[in-house]
Amino acid sequence: MRGMVMAQITAQSLRPASGGIPAQLFAILISLSDDAIIVKSFDGVIASWNQGATRLYGYTPDEVIGQPMAMLCPPDRVHEIGDILAKIKSGERVSHYETVRLRKDGTTFPVSVSVSPINDEYGTTIGAASIARDITEQNQARTAAMLATRNKDIELANRNLSTFAYSVSHDLRSPLRALSGYSNVLLEDFAGPLGEEGLGYAERISATCKKMSTLIENLLRLSSTTSAAIHLHTVDLGAEVEDIAGQLQREEPGREVRFRIQRPVHARADPALIRTVLENLVGNAWKFTVNQHDALIEFGTTSTGDTSSSRRPNRLVIGPSSRTRTGRPREMVYLRRSRRPPMPARPSPS
Numbered sequence: 001m002r003g004m005v006m007a008q009i010t011a012q013s014l015r016p017a018s019g020g021i022p023a024q025l026f027a028i029l030i031s032l033s034d035d036a037i038i039v040k041s042f043d044g045v046i047a048s049w050n051q052g053a054t055r056l057y058g059y060t061p062d063e064v065i066g067q068p069m070a071m072l073c074p075p076d077r078v079h080e081i082g083d084i085l086a087k088i089k090s091g092e093r094v095s096h097y098e099t100v101r102l103r104k105d106g107t108t109f110p111v112s113v114s115v116s117p118i119n120d121e122y123g124t125t126i127g128a129a130s131i132a133r134d135i136t137e138q139n140q141a142r143t144a145a146m147l148a149t150r151n152k153d154i155e156l157a158n159r160n161l162s163t164f165a166y167s168v169s170h171d172l173r174s175p176l177r178a179l180s181g182y183s184n185v186l187l188e189d190f191a192g193p194l195g196e197e198g199l200g201y202a203e204r205i206s207a208t209c210k211k212m213s214t215l216i217e218n219l220l221r222l223s224s225t226t227s228a229a230i231h232l233h234t235v236d237l238g239a240e241v242e243d244i245a246g247q248l249q250r251e252e253p254g255r256e257v258r259f260r261i262q263r264p265v266h267a268r269a270d271p272a273l274i275r276t277v278l279e280n281l282v283g284n285a286w287k288f289t290v291n292q293h294d295a296l297i298e299f300g301t302t303s304t305g306d307t308s309s310s311r312r313p314n315r316l317v318i319g320p321s322s323r324t325r326t327g328r329p330r331e332m333v334y335l336r337r338s339r340r341p342p343m344p345a346r347p348s349p350s
Helices: 002-017 023-032 051-057 079-089 136-189 191-223 237-251 271-287 307-311 322-326
Strands: 036-041 046-049 094-102 108-119 125-134 233-236 257-261 266-269 295-303 315-320 331-339
Touching: 036 051, 051 125, 079 094, 079 108, 079 125, 108 136, 136 191, 191 237, 191 271, 233 237, 233 271, 237 257, 237 266, 237 271, 237 295, 266 271, 271 295
Parallel strands: 257 295
Antiparallel strands: 036 046, 036 125, 094 108, 108 125, 233 266, 295 331, 315 331
């Protein structure tokens, strides 16, 4: 009953703006509205509370009338009440302000709030009336629309990637087949004239052709991962890096590069795709240490709880270790390149 009495007082205050609707009828409209209609004083105390507010917030009129509006706000939103009332005092209105409010059960929910001043019969502003509406469904629909748009963008990007990958692979395969064929001719028909050193170079050319062919196939697979299944297996990343390091050292035996590789580093991954990733990462580390004396390339895992590890130079985190499910501290796989200071130049003899 108290809620209806307060609604009548509200109706009397709002009647000049109600278009001449009788106060009793206006009070009923406020009481039956699905929106939460709340009247409060300028010190933020609740003066009126309709049934829509009870449904929205979970409080009865007896529980909230005379209480501060701040009880309906999460701690980080309490300041909004004072800010909104300050705008109303200055003659402004607040329309469709989207924020978050707090229910009696402690849950939060998004709302759209509109606030208008309440004037007495002399035109003096004595308080404010707010209308709040739950916009959870609208936000969900908005988010769904944004995701749909984002998904379309991703699909378009994937189609472009597939087109590019097929184009590149087609352009590369023809000269690669020719190079592989000529290297096989050298190995089979000119082994004698080439000699041991020449055969070694021809074998490297042939091995590199096979490697390039595998990379092209992996590129095509990578471009179609959205439609093709990824085959997950347990892979020792350390063993893969060790094999890649060996290939790089055989291709450039004159390089002074040391590897420090942790084994085993097990992870669940598609073997071909993770091999491509590791080849790119280790290859980049190899490439960018070309002018460094006695360079060191490290590969291993480190605990993410070790804040000091993030300050170590030239470290590249490439993915989480699969051992994170065992209850041990979470680990990350890293690749780091470093070098010793350059040797001081010797003085030239006088």
